[in-house]
Amino acid sequence: MDHYEKECLTYFQSDKIWDRILKAFRKKYSSYASFAGTIKITGLSVQDIETLEGFFCKNYHGKKSVSISASTFVKALSASKFDDVTAERLLELYFGGPIKGKKEKEAERRKQCGKIWNDFSGKQENTPAGQFLTIIKEEVKPARKEPLENWEIQLELAADMINALPFWSNRIEHLAIFASRVTGNPHAFDAGTISGNLLYRLIQRMNKDRQIVLPENKVFPSLQRHRCYLSVGLMLDQVSNYMMFYGISARKKEGTVHAGIEGFLQEREMVQIPLVVLAKCEKIECPNHRIRIVENPSIFALLCAKATGEEAYMCMNGQPRLSALLSLELLAKSDTKIYYAGDLDPEGLLIAQKLKKYYQGFFEYWHMTEEDYRKSRSEEVISEKRLKILDHITDPELRKVADAVAKYKTAGYQEKIFE
Numbered sequence: 001m002d003h004y005e006k007e008c009l010t011y012f013q014s015d016k017i018w019d020r021i022l023k024a025f026r027k028k029y030s031s032y033a034s035f036a037g038t039i040k041i042t043g044l045s046v047q048d049i050e051t052l053e054g055f056f057c058k059n060y061h062g063k064k065s066v067s068i069s070a071s072t073f074v075k076a077l078s079a080s081k082f083d084d085v086t087a088e089r090l091l092e093l094y095f096g097g098p099i100k101g102k103k104e105k106e107a108e109r110r111k112q113c114g115k116i117w118n119d120f121s122g123k124q125e126n127t128p129a130g131q132f133l134t135i136i137k138e139e140v141k142p143a144r145k146e147p148l149e150n151w152e153i154q155l156e157l158a159a160d161m162i163n164a165l166p167f168w169s170n171r172i173e174h175l176a177i178f179a180s181r182v183t184g185n186p187h188a189f190d191a192g193t194i195s196g197n198l199l200y201r202l203i204q205r206m207n208k209d210r211q212i213v214l215p216e217n218k219v220f221p222s223l224q225r226h227r228c229y230l231s232v233g234l235m236l237d238q239v240s241n242y243m244m245f246y247g248i249s250a251r252k253k254e255g256t257v258h259a260g261i262e263g264f265l266q267e268r269e270m271v272q273i274p275l276v277v278l279a280k281c282e283k284i285e286c287p288n289h290r291i292r293i294v295e296n297p298s299i300f301a302l303l304c305a306k307a308t309g310e311e312a313y314m315c316m317n318g319q320p321r322l323s324a325l326l327s328l329e330l331l332a333k334s335d336t337k338i339y340y341a342g343d344l345d346p347e348g349l350l351i352a353q354k355l356k357k358y359y360q361g362f363f364e365y366w367h368m369t370e371e372d373y374r375k376s377r378s379e380e381v382i383s384e385k386r387l388k389i390l391d392h393i394t395d396p397e398l399r400k401v402a403d404a405v406a407k408y409k410t411a412g413y414q415e416k417i418f419e
Helices: 003-012 016-032 046-056 070-079 087-095 102-123 128-139 148-164 175-183 194-209 221-230 259-267 297-306 322-332 346-358 370-376 384-392 396-408
Strands: 038-042 065-069 242-246 249-252 271-274 281-285 290-294 313-315 337-341 363-365 377-381 410-412
Touching: 003 087, 016 038, 016 046, 016 070, 016 087, 016 102, 046 070, 065 070, 070 087, 102 128, 102 148, 128 148, 128 194, 148 175, 148 194, 194 221, 221 322, 242 297, 242 322, 249 259, 259 271, 271 322, 281 322, 290 297, 297 313, 322 346, 337 346, 346 363, 346 384, 346 396, 370 377, 370 396, 370 410, 384 396, 396 410
Parallel strands: 290 313, 290 337, 337 363
Antiparallel strands: 038 065, 242 271, 242 313, 249 281, 377 410
16 A cells, blocks of 8 residues: 555545445445445435535535445546545455455355365265265355354364264264263254254264165154164163063174073063163064063053063053164064053053054054953043044044043043953
8 A cells, every 4th residue: 555545545534424435335346346336325414414525526415315326436536636546446445455246255255165175075084974975065054144164163063973973883872972072062962953953964864875764653753853863873862761571581683682681581570671772682582472561560560470480561651752662663573462451541542553553563452442441440530632532543443442431531540450
């Protein structure tokens, strides 16, 4: 910047009105890639009017707003003592650098994106994430109005997620622990968060790329997300996700018998098996390929106490969780016949119907007839809202008992049947 340009810059920095005008023309330049267009300046003060009249040699007296074309500004600048300074050069001087049009900026941004991606992909070449670079590129895109540094951070996070997945080392880990290990925040990947949604999309795309097809869970759709996470060794709920069994044995994925579960079988004791253990099993086996499943924990305990050694039992304990569905899949792999007893109320009948639809094998209702309902009826009145659930009972084997529940509007419980 020479003395002449410095004097020009000092003039245009001397009054705030020029800041508004030059910023407006810079915005136009960004669109047109040249000093062009017309700007409108509103809310003019008396001082602003005097400054404009002196520069443009026009009468703006009494006006609160003026429109100034690029050609008018260039003409006035050429007629001033700063005639050797072009309008484009003035913008460069005022804003401290080259003024770029939209196309120039986009070209430069594309170049920066290319460099960031090349650096990132090169760094991930020999990592698990390197196998899924196309997926990462499609799922993590630069936002147009955000700094590219944010995109770079998201790319690194996506790679860290994939590289840290526990299934690479044949482990299973709770989601909160995984999140803490990757980010330092145990809630970073919670459902509904931006990072949590990204993780879920990445896992889905990775499974598709690895040709891992999870059965579409139309019967229990809320558990689909759980299955997806478990496919890469992540658990959404470890503490409450377990099943109670009696009289079973289990084989691990490598084909050996699970020694711990086998010990409970030999001792004829009940065993609580968490999801993390079930996920490592290939199948569950029962004496005579039969198992009786009850919903109620107290009934389960009663049946186990009376068992003579050839029986196998399982306790569902309320709404089926992922551990329950995984248990059914493991039982189906050994062609186990299931006999299921649930509560005779709207929710219990609906659960029974869903479980029968879900199970890939022989499934028979046990103590869930109209006569069983008569024996087990309680004095608990079922609300009209709950009774509407019975409209969804379509299984012919349950329809009669559903009609009886609708008629008497009271629930039937297993305790009275097994007393």
